[in-house]
Amino acid sequence: MTSTLDDSEKEKARSVSVDLNNDASLLIDIPDALCERDKVKFTVHTKTTLSSFQKPDFSVPRQHEDFIWLHDTLVETEDYAGLIIPPAPPKPDFESPREKMHKLGEGEATMTKEEYTKMKQELEAEYLAVFKKTVQVHEVFLQRLSSHPILSKDRNFQIFLEYDQDLSVRRKNAKETFGSFFKNMVKSADEVIISGIKEVDDFFEQEKTFLLDYSSKIKDSTARAEKMTRSHKNVADDYIHISATLNSLSVDDNTALKKHLEKFADLFEKLRKVEGRVASDEELKLTELLRYYMLDIQAAKDLLYRRARALADYENSNKALDKARLKSKDITQAEEHQQQCLQKFDKLSESGKRELTSFKGRRVVAFRKNLIEMAELEIKHAKNNMALLQGCIELLKSN
Amino acid sequence: MAAEMEPPPLGDAGQTDFREIEDGEGFFVSTVTTIESPEPSSPDPPSMPAEGISTNGPKQEDISLDDDPEDLFAEATEEVSLDSPEREPILSDGPSPAITPVTPTAMLTPRMGLGTAEMFERALDEIEEDDSGDTFDMHIAVSDPEKVGDGMNAYMGYKVTTKTSMTIFSKNETTVRRRFSDFLGLHSKLASKYLHIGYIVPPAPEKSIVGMTKVKVGKEDLSSAEFVEKRRSALERYLMRTVKHPILLKDPDVMMFLESSELPRAVSTQALSGAGILRMVNKAADAVNKMTIKMNESDAWFEEKHQQFENLDLQLRKLHASVECLVCHRKELSVNTASFAKSAAMLGNSEDHTALSRALSQLAEVEEKIDQLHQDQAYADFYLFSELLGDYVRLITAVKGVFDHRMKTWSKWQDTQLLLQKKREAESKLQFANKPDKLQQAQDEIKELEGKVQQGEKDFELISKTIRKEVSRFEKERVKDFKVVIIQYLESLVQTQQQLIKYWEAFLPEAKAIA
Numbered sequence: 071m072t073s074t075l076d077d078s079e080k081e082k083a084r085s086v087s088v089d090l091n092n093d094a095s096l097l098i099d100i101p102d103a104l105c106e107r108d109k110v111k112f113t114v115h116t117k118t119t120l121s122s123f124q125k126p127d128f129s130v131p132r133q134h135e136d137f138i139w140l141h142d143t144l145v146e147t148e149d150y151a152g153l154i155i156p157p158a159p160p161k162p163d164f165e166s167p168r169e170k171m172h173k174l175g176e177g178e179a180t181m182t183k184e185e186y187t188k189m190k191q192e193l194e195a196e197y198l199a200v201f202k203k204t205v206q207v208h209e210v211f212l213q214r215l216s217s218h219p220i221l222s223k224d225r226n227f228q229i230f231l232e233y234d235q236d237l238s239v240r241r242k243n244a245k246e247t248f249g250s251f252f253k254n255m256v257k258s259a260d261e262v263i264i265s266g267i268k269e270v271d272d273f274f275e276q277e278k279t280f281l282l283d284y285s286s287k288i289k290d291s292t293a294r295a296e297k298m299t300r301s302h303k304n305v306a307d308d309y310i311h312i313s314a315t316l317n318s319l320s321v322d323d324n325t326a327l328k329k330h331l332e333k334f335a336d337l338f339e340k341l342r343k344v345e346g347r348v349a350s351d352e353e354l355k356l357t358e359l360l361r362y363y364m365l366d367i368q369a370a371k372d373l374l375y376r377r378a379r380a381l382a383d384y385e386n387s388n389k390a391l392d393k394a395r396l397k398s399k400d401i402t403q404a405e406e407h408q409q410q411c412l413q414k415f416d417k418l419s420e421s422g423k424r425e426l427t428s429f430k431g432r433r434v435v436a437f438r439k440n441l442i443e444m445a446e447l448e449i450k451h452a453k454n455n456m457a458l459l460q461g462c463i464e465l466l467k468s469n
Numbered sequence: 470m471a472a473e474m475e476p477p478p479l480g481d482a483g484q485t486d487f488r489e490i491e492d493g494e495g496f497f498v499s500t501v502t503t504i505e506s507p508e509p510s511s512p513d514p515p516s517m518p519a520e521g522i523s524t525n526g527p528k529q530e531d532i533s534l535d536d537d538p539e540d541l542f543a544e545a546t547e548e549v550s551l552d553s554p555e556r557e558p559i560l561s562d563g564p565s566p567a568i569t570p571v572t573p574t575a576m577l578t579p580r581m582g583l584g585t586a587e588m589f590e591r592a593l594d595e596i597e598e599d600d601s602g603d604t605f606d607m608h609i610a611v612s613d614p615e616k617v618g619d620g621m622n623a624y625m626g627y628k629v630t631t632k633t634s635m636t637i638f639s640k641n642e643t644t645v646r647r648r649f650s651d652f653l654g655l656h657s658k659l660a661s662k663y664l665h666i667g668y669i670v671p672p673a674p675e676k677s678i679v680g681m682t683k684v685k686v687g688k689e690d691l692s693s694a695e696f697v698e699k700r701r702s703a704l705e706r707y708l709m710r711t712v713k714h715p716i717l718l719k720d721p722d723v724m725m726f727l728e729s730s731e732l733p734r735a736v737s738t739q740a741l742s743g744a745g746i747l748r749m750v751n752k753a754a755d756a757v758n759k760m761t762i763k764m765n766e767s768d769a770w771f772e773e774k775h776q777q778f779e780n781l782d783l784q785l786r787k788l789h790a791s792v793e794c795l796v797c798h799r800k801e802l803s804v805n806t807a808s809f810a811k812s813a814a815m816l817g818n819s820e821d822h823t824a825l826s827r828a829l830s831q832l833a834e835v836e837e838k839i840d841q842l843h844q845d846q847a848y849a850d851f852y853l854f855s856e857l858l859g860d861y862v863r864l865i866t867a868v869k870g871v872f873d874h875r876m877k878t879w880s881k882w883q884d885t886q887l888l889l890q891k892k893r894e895a896e897s898k899l900q901f902a903n904k905p906d907k908l909q910q911a912q913d914e915i916k917e918l919e920g921k922v923q924q925g926e927k928d929f930e931l932i933s934k935t936i937r938k939e940v941s942r943f944e945k946e947r948v949k950d951f952k953v954v955i956i957q958y959l960e961s962l963v964q965t966q967q968q969l970i971k972y973w974e975a976f977l978p979e980a981k982a983i984a
Contacts, residue, residue, distance in 0.1 A: 301802035441980035
């Protein structure tokens, strides 16, 4: 299935992060994507005025793995150690709608044709929603890179955007995969390190405490928000079955109840559409918001780890220098090394501070926007529901 | 006198009329007295027609196809003038014509002359029109569940309060304490008296071994409290449905149940009692018989209705299942919302940006209120919608049972006819056998069987007529019940949405205040 997102939808979709894709010198979007079995092929479209690119307007096909490669190479680039690298987009996950579609197929015999059609439509809509979501997160990832003053200039980023052949040659081979796995292990050891290290800077001390705590809380919230929105969807789906059976009852009925049942069935059908919207809006504005920032917070934590490691390195170099001085051997070497470490650490601290401050600002703005939008949508849908319900009640009472 | 009725004052006036006529009407009193005799007055106990019914309710027995046309006529007149408020209107079917030939056989015609029958039916219809505005003045409440005793012998006692202005009850307000088996006992009695002659006796709430064991064992948790509430509500609905039935209301067992302070313990309702086992055996036998009876349905009405109820049964069960699913999912939603609310509160606490922290805490509060809303809505989903459907699924089982009894009645009649035929053949053979004793015996037997055949036919017509009325009453009740509940349920949904609007509108400025 292909999907072309129009601008208004994209605008809505992009609500999780703000202030992206404003710089005309480098505009990136994913105008369409193709879904083949398990693989999604994204069309990455770039419009640029920068001379570093060969053409001003071009598109390339990319797979999810290409995005992961790009993310990982950025993380591994030393120069970017002081930056918050935008989190990698999550893998496209069609498991849930696919499973539901399978169950639906099994239960087909127990439903009326109409009911089955409606359920199928719902599932197709869900499938489409997952699809749109995955396109959106991949797009946002690229747009965060393009709007970052430093990362937008990255050579690998340019290759990603421009290289018109299959990127798989440049992607992880087995060794690298193993390497990154090892790196992840080291990272968890890092968490111990950064909690253990004595922080000299108040700012970073605060950030560390905050991020460690917040990270686990937001992870928890994301999971629970997801459960909540899924329950909401289940309720909306139940309305479909109820509406269909009420319809059958009304068709067979030849008492004064016929009209009542008909209107009642009709009402449930309308209500379930609204409930479905409530569920999906909640998911987009709340669950997805939380999920996105959960990943972002992880990226911020990574920055802290890197800085902590740099600090550890610096402290080690200090010890080495003292030892060298004692032994009166390789002092210059040790001094140079120590200077390097100090520079690296200072650079990280400086850029880290900048990044973390802007991150907080970004986060607060995004939360504000999404919470306001969610509340407004909840009100809108509830008012809609009420109008439907009251209309039906009046109709039934006057009968 | 207009049938408009409001509690106490007017009602009383209505009552008086009723009583006067009862006393004054010679015919009527006589009919009553003759029928006071104990039940098996006819040779065949199961096929108890008018006699059995009348013992329990004075008039109303327009269906008694007695030999005395005058009585019937008198009854008809009575009904016209009475306009008693508590008479439950028995409407004829909506679409079918007001005068429906009761049975295909010419039973009525030779007895009373077609004119009488038609007048009778017409009179009934008129009354039905008049009575449709009447209110039924009785309210029963089942409340105050209290555990009595300890351990496995413990049981739940319920308070049954009856409030009425009807004079057939000795007091305006009566309160008694009953236990679940008492309700089952009442139903069992009513079923044995009325089901086989075509009355739709409302089924009692179902037993639940698991539920009751939890209560007995003393588990004071949410699920056993819910179970008790579910049962209490079901018992209340059961009693209300029973008394709404004009015949059952007048049954002395019902009155005794509602009024006497002590009731003999209904042991036969226990599943493993002798009576219980007998019930199971009978049920099995019935099922087998049903398969073997092939009835020549000459009345299209019954064929149609039977099919209709089969369809209705199917659809209602399906709907019931879907609504139960909804209740379950809504409860889940409530739980998940509460869980999210807690995590949002923790997140708000952890958040270091002051305004955002505050907003997140407010979000947590809103979600907590919303989880309560979902819980309340699930409650409404269940008690208004789901339980109504469950009740009707059970009621339709009773309706189908009544149709089955009609088939059995027909079958019995046919069997008797076949037997008569055989005896007649045997008798004609004996004519040439020169055995005067045997011949006399055969002739006696034939006479007896002829009587039985007539009775069988009467029984069949009676039950058919009763069922027609019952079904039409049932349908009317069904329409009323559903109409009322649908609106109540929709109003519960409206309330939920109203609250949602309130909560989110209160939250919105908090979100906007994030700076």
